[in-house]
Amino acid sequence: MPLQPAITDVAQLKDSPAVSALQSAGLVEGAKFDRDELTIYVDRAAIRQACEILRDRPETRFNFLSDITCVDVFPSEPRFEVIYHLLSHSQKDRVRLIARVPGGDPSIESLMGLWPGVNFFEREVFDLFGVRFLGHPNLRRIQMPEEWEGHPLRKDYPVEGYR
Amino acid sequence: MILNMGPQHPSTHGVLRLLLEIDGETVVKCIPDIGYLHTGIEKTCEAKFYQQVVPLTDRIDYLCPMTNNLAYCLAVEKLLQLEIPPKAQFIRVLLNELTRINSHLVWLGTHALDIGAMTVFLYCFREREQLLRIFENVAGQRMMTSYFRIGGVSLEPPIDFWKKTKDFIDKFPERVDEYEGLLTQNPIWVERTRGVAHITAEDCIALGATGPTARGSGIDWDLRRDMPYSSYEKFKFKVPVSKDGDVYARYLLRVQELRESNGIVRQAFDGMPEGPVRSDAPKVVLPDREKMKTQMEALIYHFKIVTEGFQVPAGEVYQGIESPRGEMGYYVRSDGTAKPYRVHMRSACLANLQVLEKMVVGRLLADVVAAIGSIDIVLGEIDR
Numbered sequence: 001m002p003l004q005p006a007i008t009d010v011a012q013l014k015d016s017p018a019v020s021a022l023q024s025a026g027l028v029e030g031a032k033f034d035r036d037e038l039t040i041y042v043d044r045a046a047i048r049q050a051c052e053i054l055r056d057r058p059e060t061r062f063n064f065l066s067d068i069t070c071v072d073v074f075p076s077e078p079r080f081e082v083i084y085h086l087l088s089h090s091q092k093d094r095v096r097l098i099a100r101v102p103g104g105d106p107s108i109e110s111l112m113g114l115w116p117g118v119n120f121f122e123r124e125v126f127d128l129f130g131v132r133f134l135g136h137p138n139l140r141r142i143q144m145p146e147e148w149e150g151h152p153l154r155k156d157y158p159v160e161g162y163r
Numbered sequence: 164m165i166l167n168m169g170p171q172h173p174s175t176h177g178v179l180r181l182l183l184e185i186d187g188e189t190v191v192k193c194i195p196d197i198g199y200l201h202t203g204i205e206k207t208c209e210a211k212f213y214q215q216v217v218p219l220t221d222r223i224d225y226l227c228p229m230t231n232n233l234a235y236c237l238a239v240e241k242l243l244q245l246e247i248p249p250k251a252q253f254i255r256v257l258l259n260e261l262t263r264i265n266s267h268l269v270w271l272g273t274h275a276l277d278i279g280a281m282t283v284f285l286y287c288f289r290e291r292e293q294l295l296r297i298f299e300n301v302a303g304q305r306m307m308t309s310y311f312r313i314g315g316v317s318l319e320p321p322i323d324f325w326k327k328t329k330d331f332i333d334k335f336p337e338r339v340d341e342y343e344g345l346l347t348q349n350p351i352w353v354e355r356t357r358g359v360a361h362i363t364a365e366d367c368i369a370l371g372a373t374g375p376t377a378r379g380s381g382i383d384w385d386l387r388r389d390m391p392y393s394s395y396e397k398f399k400f401k402v403p404v405s406k407d408g409d410v411y412a413r414y415l416l417r418v419q420e421l422r423e424s425n426g427i428v429r430q431a432f433d434g435m436p437e438g439p440v441r442s443d444a445p446k447v448v449l450p451d452r453e454k455m456k457t458q459m460e461a462l463i464y465h466f467k468i469v470t471e472g473f474q475v476p477a478g479e480v481y482q483g484i485e486s487p488r489g490e491m492g493y494y495v496r497s498d499g500t501a502k503p504y505r506v507h508m509r510s511a512c513l514a515n516l517q518v519l520e521k522m523v524v525g526r527l528l529a530d531v532v533a534a535i536g537s538i539d540i541v542l543g544e545i546d547r
Contacts, residue, residue: 003244003476034478035241064368066483067492067509083494085481085509089382092389096481117371120513128205143201143546152206159210 006034013038017059018095022050037096044099047084048109054086054095055114062086062095065111068121070129074155079103080131084111101131110136128153166528170199174277174532177542179516181531188527193520197513200546208506212472213239214313216506221307223508224544226269229255229262230486232311235506237392238482238493239313242475245444249436251315252394257328257431258301258310259393260424264335265294266487266539267417267424271342274414274536278355283345290331290338297327314448315441328432335425343418356410360522360534363408370521371514374489375420376538379413381406386485393484397434398427410537417539447473472501481509488512488539508547512540 010031013019016038022028027050030041042050054062066085073079078100086095101108110133111118122133123142130151133139141148150157169180178199184192204223208216220235221228233255240247247255272287295305301320302310310317346352367377377384385402387395403419405412441448449468450461467473477499483492489511498504515538522534 006478035244035480037480039479065371066490067481067494067507069494069507069509071496071505085492085494087483089384089389094481094483096479115371116369117514117517120517121371124513141198143198145198152203157206159206 004035006032008032017057017091018054018062021053021057021060025049025053027053037094039096039098041098041100044082044101044108047082047097047099048111048114050097051084051086051111051114054097060088060095061090062088062093064089065115065118066094068111068118068125070125070131070153072129072153072155074103077102080106080129082108082125082131106130107132107134109134112136127151130154168531170196174535176273176535176540179535179540179542179545181519181535183528183531185528188529190523190526190528190531193523193531195516195519197516197542197545200542202547204547205506205508208503210502212501213475213503214468214472216503217311217313218307218309220508221309222543223510223547224486224488224491224541225306226266226541227262227487228306228308229258229310230484230491231508232309233259233393234482234484234486234491234493235495236311236313237484238480238495239475241480241482242478242495242497243313243444243447245314245442245447247315247393247442248439249394250438251440251442253431253435254316254320254440255311255393256395256398257428257435258298260427260431261294261297261328261331263424263487264421264428265291265298267421268294270417270487270536270539271414274533274539275346275352277532277536278352280346280349280352283342286338286341286345290335293327293331297324297331300324300327312441312448314444315439319440325432328428332425332429332432336422339418339421339425347415347418353411355533356414356537359410359530360526360537361409362518362522366518366521370517372489372518372538373511373514374485374487375413375417376489376515376518378402378404379416379537380408386483386490390483392482398430400424400427410533413537474499474501475503483509486511488541488544489515491544508544510544510547512538512542512545516540516545 013031027042027046032039054060064087066087069083071081080101082099084097127141166183170178180196182194220231223231268287268291272284275283299305301324302308364380367380383404400423403416445464454461455465475497479496481494483490492509494507496505523531
């Protein structure tokens with residue numbers, strides 16, 4: 001199969017219920033349809049609102065949060081991309097939300113109020129990337145030892161040798 | 164009283180540490196503490212070529228290596244938009260279901276052992292040995308198989324692989340009857356499991372539980388059926404669902420899955436298409452040994468793939484598949500070079516572990532052991 005170029009024009013993606021639902025609330029910063037997967041960029045301040053809309057609207061109903069992860073795009077800014085994978089059991093569809101977080105103030109709102117199951121995922125992102133989730137009741141390291149210094153999955157953290 | 168269960172406790176299936184606050188025999192609070200097996204696989208992946216990541220994925224979940232191989236290969240193939248020949252897809256499905264049987268057998272054996280039924284363990288490991296021999300036959304390794312490659316599988320399976328598989332699937336339904344004969348109607352087993360560690364469907368959704376843990380509570384969701392990958396849409400199978408939400412329901416459901424998986428293996432065996440087992444993409448897939456030694460082109464491609472890897476067009480994908488424990492997802496991002504920019508594994512067990520607290524609070528200490536067994540955790544996958 002030849003690789004199709006990604007669709008990055010939000011106007012062309014209007015047909016997707018997820019894009020139109022977020023568009024009506026004015027939350028879409030950008031969107032991408034690449035390799036059959038839909039990605040929507042949202043502002044970090046609006047991540048909770050965006051997830052709530054996608055979860056509760058009858059036309060989207062992304063009722064399940066599969067995963068939260070993060071990518072460090074060091075040295076460019078905003079440095080972190082916090083990535084949410086939502087799944088809809090009824091529509092059999094997935095959507096990816098990306099919120100960009102600056103390196104100077106790596107923090108984003110926690111989704112504990114929407115899905116209590118984000119607990120371990122958010123703790124893992126905090127542990128390995130140092131992104132703080134505001135409103136998380138128990139934001140401690142989960143994989144690394146409590147007294148560990150640094151966040152291993154950041155790109156400026158060496159793969160081998162001493163820090 | 165605070166009781167420290169683990170990390171070296173036989174019924175925690177690895178190095179899980181549970182901080183249990185108990186009042187007499189009743190559990191008041193349960194805090195899982197993980198990270199004892201953290202090896203930084205996600206970081207290591209960023210320093211490897213795409214094809215060198217495949218053996219690392221085995222180490223994540225050592226009970227179902229092929230499932231992890233498949234999820235990673237599918238993700239990279241999606242990035243490359245590579246088409247896989249039908250025979251390779253069928254072999255992948257066949258081996259994946261054998262792996263599921265293997266994983267469920269270890270689960271059944273150890274879970275029964277935790278609760279006190281010793282015999283089942285010996286029965287299960289008898290069949291598991293047969294499966295490990297099949298894996299050794301096809302991949303050269305019993306446990307860390309690394310048999311799948313980006314673009315297909317590594318080699319055509321040897322001739323006696325087919326015979327061994329046939330022997331196994333013919334006898335296996337009787338074996339499942341044997342396990343069921345030991346447990347399903349056994350009053351002690353029923354007493355220890357029925358109504359124990361109950362969890363509702365709403366809690367499963369809220370806490371991110373997937374796989375048999377969620378299906379045991381009535382969530383009718385299986386990625387193999389609902390979002391098919393690797394030609395699962397060509398197979399007929401039932402997805403067992405139970406509404407009871409207790410340990411006994413999850414036990415019955417996994418036993419049913421053993422039978423269904425055996426059926427899928429049989430369908431893959433009978434309907435195995437002819438053709439190549441690797442896709443025709445010389446820049447990605449290693450050439451045949453014979454060609455490499457006789458043709459200049461093939462030799463050059465081989466040299467280039469081994470020394471500098473292959474470049475993957477920039478982009479990001481998420482591929483979720485149904486592992487024996489639930490949704491195993493791989494998120495792979497490429498920046499256009501020969502090494503992945505980021506590989507993230509969505510671990511089914513990590514999310515499933517979060518339901519443990521709901522299951523055990525307010526119940527007896529002895530039920531904690533049954534509850535841990537019933538969510539079937541693998542610590543290698545949780546900690547990565």
